[in-house]
Amino acid sequence: MAINTGVNETGSSSLFLPEVATLIDKREMTDVDSFFTFKLKNRPLGHRYGQFVELSIPGIGEAPFSISSPPTDDHTFEMVIRKVGQVTAAIHSLSPGDVVGIRGPFGTSFPMEDLKGSSLLFVTGGIGLVPARSAILYALNNRGAYKDITILFGCRDPGQRLFTDELAAWSTREDITFMETVDKCEDGTWDGHVGVITTLFPNLKAIDPTDTYAIIVGPPVMYKFVIMSLHDMEISDKRIIVSLERNMKCGVGKCGHCQINNLYVCQDGPVFYYDDIKLLKEAI
Amino acid sequence: MDNVTISKKDFLDFVEKKIQEGDSKVIGVVGKGSSYVFDRLESSSRLCLDYDVTILPPKKYFQPPREVLLRFITKKADSYITENANEPLTIIGIHYYDLAAISLMDRAFSEGNRDENYLKKRENSLLIGMYPTQAFKYRFAGSVVKGVQPYKAADLMLADMGDGNYTVEIVTEKGRAYLSSAVQKPFTYSLEELENAKKRIKDDQKIPVPIEMSPDFLVKNHGHPVWEVFGEKCYSCGSCVLVCPTCYCFDVLDEVDLDLKNGKRIRVWDGCMLENFATCAGGHNFRKTKAARFRHRIFRKGVNLPLKYNYYGCVGCGRCAHACTSSIAGPVKVLTYIQDNQ
Numbered sequence: 001m002a003i004n005t006g007v008n009e010t011g012s013s014s015l016f017l018p019e020v021a022t023l024i025d026k027r028e029m030t031d032v033d034s035f036f037t038f039k040l041k042n043r044p045l046g047h048r049y050g051q052f053v054e055l056s057i058p059g060i061g062e063a064p065f066s067i068s069s070p071p072t073d074d075h076t077f078e079m080v081i082r083k084v085g086q087v088t089a090a091i092h093s094l095s096p097g098d099v100v101g102i103r104g105p106f107g108t109s110f111p112m113e114d115l116k117g118s119s120l121l122f123v124t125g126g127i128g129l130v131p132a133r134s135a136i137l138y139a140l141n142n143r144g145a146y147k148d149i150t151i152l153f154g155c156r157d158p159g160q161r162l163f164t165d166e167l168a169a170w171s172t173r174e175d176i177t178f179m180e181t182v183d184k185c186e187d188g189t190w191d192g193h194v195g196v197i198t199t200l201f202p203n204l205k206a207i208d209p210t211d212t213y214a215i216i217v218g219p220p221v222m223y224k225f226v227i228m229s230l231h232d233m234e235i236s237d238k239r240i241i242v243s244l245e246r247n248m249k250c251g252v253g254k255c256g257h258c259q260i261n262n263l264y265v266c267q268d269g270p271v272f273y274y275d276d277i278k279l280l281k282e283a284i
Numbered sequence: 285m286d287n288v289t290i291s292k293k294d295f296l297d298f299v300e301k302k303i304q305e306g307d308s309k310v311i312g313v314v315g316k317g318s319s320y321v322f323d324r325l326e327s328s329s330r331l332c333l334d335y336d337v338t339i340l341p342p343k344k345y346f347q348p349p350r351e352v353l354l355r356f357i358t359k360k361a362d363s364y365i366t367e368n369a370n371e372p373l374t375i376i377g378i379h380y381y382d383l384a385a386i387s388l389m390d391r392a393f394s395e396g397n398r399d400e401n402y403l404k405k406r407e408n409s410l411l412i413g414m415y416p417t418q419a420f421k422y423r424f425a426g427s428v429v430k431g432v433q434p435y436k437a438a439d440l441m442l443a444d445m446g447d448g449n450y451t452v453e454i455v456t457e458k459g460r461a462y463l464s465s466a467v468q469k470p471f472t473y474s475l476e477e478l479e480n481a482k483k484r485i486k487d488d489q490k491i492p493v494p495i496e497m498s499p500d501f502l503v504k505n506h507g508h509p510v511w512e513v514f515g516e517k518c519y520s521c522g523s524c525v526l527v528c529p530t531c532y533c534f535d536v537l538d539e540v541d542l543d544l545k546n547g548k549r550i551r552v553w554d555g556c557m558l559e560n561f562a563t564c565a566g567g568h569n570f571r572k573t574k575a576a577r578f579r580h581r582i583f584r585k586g587v588n589l590p591l592k593y594n595y596y597g598c599v600g601c602g603r604c605a606h607a608c609t610s611s612i613a614g615p616v617k618v619l620t621y622i623q624d625n626q
Contacts, residue, residue, distance in 0.1 A: 014366040015397050016353040016536070016549065021361075041362075059358035059547045061538045063565065084565050099361040220568055247564045249536055252397040255554070256533030257561060261583070262591040267396065281506055282570065282580075 015252045018056055018101025019043075023094050024076055029162050032083045033127070034092055035068075037076050040102060044075035048109030049135040050217075050243055050271045054251045055079075056101035060090040064248040064266070066131035067105065070138040080130045080162060106251040108271040110135040110241060112142075115213050119148040121235075123226050125197055125218025126155045129162050131243055131270075132217040143175055147211065150177040150204065154197035154218075157182050158190040179203065197222060201229045209234040217243040223284045227274065240274035244283065285435075286454045287471040287478065288463070295442075295450055298466035299376060300328035308372035308410065311345065313338060322375065333377045333442070336420040337601060341382045341529030342375050343389060346405045347553075353401060354549040358540055367548070370405040374462070376412045380441075381425035381599040383413045383434035385529030388595045390437065392532060395593065401551075410462055414442035415482045422602025424489040424616055429599050443481040451478050487600070492620045495596050498586040501619070506579070510622050515575030517610040518557070524604035524613035525555030525581065530589075530597045533561070556580050582618055 025037035045053070047067050056062035063085075069078035083092050094100070112135055120139055124132045139146055151170060155161055160182075170178040179200050181193040193200060197218070214230050216223060223242060230240055246258035248266040258265035261280045277283040290298070303310045303325055312331040314323045320335040322342050357363040378386075386406075393402040413434060416423070435441070439459030442450045451473060454460045473481075493501045525531040535554040540547040554561060557577050562570040571577045589597035598615055605614025612618075 014353070014368070014401070015399055016401075016551075017366045018361065018364055056361070056538075056549075057359060058354075058356035058361060058363065058549075059538050059540045062536060062549070082566070088565070101361040101364060220570070245564055245568070246570060247562060250534075252399075254393065254397070254399055254532075254534070255536065255551075256556065257535075257554075259556075259580075259584070259588070262588040282576070 015250070015254075016103070018054070018062075018103045020099050021055075021102040023096050023098045023100065026094065026096060029080060029164075030160055033080050033160075033162060034083075035163075036079050036081060036091070036094075038079070038100065038102070039074075039076045041099075044071075045077050045102070045105055047071060047077060047105035049112050049138055050110040050131045051105040051107050052131070052248065052251075052266075052270065053077075053079075053102050053104035053106065054248075055087075055091065056103075057087065057090045057094075058101065061087045062101070062103075063087040064106075064251060066134075068130045068133045070134050070141070080127065082127055103251060106248070106266055108269055110215060110243075110271055112138050116142075116145040118146065119208065119212040120146050120150070121207060121212055121214040122149075122151045123197060123214060123216045123218070123222075123230075124151070124153050125222045126160060127162070128217035128219065128222075128243070129153055132215060133163065133166075135215060140170075140173075140176070148177070148207070149175075150207070151179075152197060152200050153178075153180040154200070155182055156184070158185055177205070196225070198225050198229045201233070204233075207233055207235070209236070209239070213239050213241060215241045215243075220245060227284065237275035237278055238273060242272055242274050242277075242284070243270045244272065244277075245270070286460070288452050288454065289445075289469040289471050289473070290450050290452055290466055291469070292448055292450060294467040296328045296331065298463075299325070299331060301465065302374065302462075303328060308374045310374050310376065311342070312376040325376075331376065333414060333444070334417050335377070336416070336418040337379070337423065337603060337606070338382075339603075340527060341385060341601065341603070342378050342411075343386065343529055343532070345373055345375065345409070346386070346389065346402055347393075347532055347534070349553050351401060351551050352548045353536070353551055356547055356549070358545055358547050364549075368401050368404050370408050373405070373409040374412065375409065377442075378411055378413045378438075379416050379425075379601075380413055380434040380438075381423075381429050381601050382529050383411065383437040384425075384429045384599045385601075386411070387433055387436035388530050388589070388593065388597065388599075389532055391593050391595065410439045410458060411437055412440045412442065412459075413438040415444070416485045417444045419485050419488055420602055420606075421488045422605040422614060422616075423487045423600060424491050424602060425600035426483075426487045427490040427600060428495045428596060430495070433595075443478060444484070445473060445477070445481050446484065451481065489600075489602065489616050491600065491616055492623050498596070498619070499590050501622075502583055502586045505622050506583075508622050509625070510618060511575040511579040514612040514618060514621070515573065515578040517612050518574045518578055519609060520557060520559045520574060520577070521609065522555040522558045523607040523609065525557050526553065527603040527607045529599060529601055529603070530585070531555060556584065578612075582615065585615065 585597035
């Protein structure tokens with residue numbers, strides 16, 4: 001089974017010319033993360049689950065951001081953007097109605113169609129929930145197409161939790177398993193599980209390793225430990241799907257910043273079957 | 285491929301005529317201090333084809349160190365307009381290994397997504413290559429550039445016959461048309477004499493591992509101490525990638541004009557040996573150590589590009605070895621160290 005690949009259509013003659021998108025909605029999620037809804041002016045974005053766009057504000061700069069929503073009927077697309085630098089600070093200062101530049105969508109996607117009929121185990125950490133959410137929402141919207149759905153989410157502390165309304169709704173659904181954890185909580189505001197995400201694994205009910213696909217998205221440090229836990233559960237590398245973070249500066253496979261050996265994460269990834277990259281020494 | 289003979293004097297007269305005609309900007313090799321550079325020719329008298337190596341390869345004409353991609357009005361995302369500055373260009377005297385490098389760049393910028401900013405400049409160019417007439421102590425091109433690779437980029441190819449004449453190999457029809465107004469003599473040398481003229485200068489260095497075996501050799505030595513030993517001495521200055529004819533990585537930046545109203549998105553040369561090349565938002569650096577960056581550069585040349593494009597990413601020009609302040613960058617030195625320390 002292969003991850004969807006192919007040359008990305010940018011819809012313009014220059015690889016670097018953005019299209020105009022309008023900010024539709026914006027709300028704060030944490031001290032540093034805000035949720036944004038955008039819509040392209042002239043066409044639906046046409047993205048798949050787990051892809052990313054290059055978003056720019058002229059004079060400030062351009063940066064890659066994961067799309068957090070599955071394709072929608074109203075052609076809007078959602079992102080959660082963490083304020084860490086100049087570009088993201090400028091995006092945080094936007095108001096609904098403001099316009100930004102968008103290039104993309106770029107990259108490979110979670111093969112949600114191919115996974116139908118199997119069980120899904122999402123293992124998400126921190127802001128990794130953002131791209132994973134596009135696949136999670138698709139799976140939940142098409143609940144009947146999958147067997148068991150398990151979602152694990154971990155973050156540094158309770159203040160870092162994203163999509164809290166949705167997490168609450170997932171935790172009460174009876175047709176899925178949802179568990180979350182925080183690495184630490186020192187102010188007593190959390191009465192849930194505490195520990196890194198792999199400490200949730202012993203609490204999982206039995207998973208059929210021959211019929212489950214694991215989807216992992218999280219900070220770089222998380223992958224190795226999660227994959228070791230999945231190996232303990234006898235899930236094979238062919239059933240482990242990862243989305244990797246790199247500095248995807250140009251998005252079109254030229255600038256070199258996102259290279260892992262001969263792969264360009266912006267084009268060959270960010271979504272990979274672990275089996276395809278496990279021998280690349282710098283991947284995980 | 286046809287061959288013709290042109291005397292050196294007639295060739296210079298021809299170049300002068302082309303400069304005066306002004307149909308295309310004429311670039312050639314000229315002296316600069318004790319070195320050589322590619323620069324615009326206002327007169328053929330400045331042209332110096334008897335050179336060892338240029339400081340920078342001619343890639344600067346196709347991927348300029350600083351290139352405007354877009355113009356805009358600050359903070360107005362509906363104001364972006366593309367820019368693709370290019371003009372007809374003739375470049376004279378490109379050594380064969382630099383042509384091989386251009387043929388790799390052509391591939392990198394056309395495969396998958398076509399990068400028109402690069403490709404338009406290439407389409408608008410005519411390249412006149414040549415074989416070296418001076419030795420360069422770091423050069424090992426003869427042991428890595430094989431076959432027709434240089435001819436994939438050249439329009440015309442000069443070989444100094446050592447008797448006041450050039451043999452000109454006519455590689456493309458575009459080259460033939462360009463040359464039509466030159467005073468040409470029939471080609472009366474034997475093919476053996478031509479081959480000897482091409483190989484007149486023997487390289488001072490040779491790659492210690494046959495280039496075809498370098499991917500396996502390097503992969504096998506991924507964990508070799510060489511990366512730590514050499515990486516330790518690296519200043520992360522980026523000189524090696526700056527002067528490399530096959531390095532094309534870039535950064536994209538916004539620049540606001542002094543009026544704070546208008547601005548441009550530019551791309552500038554960047555390089556994997558610089559400390560923060562692989563750093564992501566939030567600060568995680570995927571190649572944090574000098575050893576990891578040093579290995580990446582060599583693997584990029586010897587393993588990754590061959591895997592991706594079926595080309596070796598090194599053409600043996602020796603510029604990196606020459607430019608390196610720590611004397612560690614040259615692939616010959618790296619591979620020799622690995623071989624000597626098995």
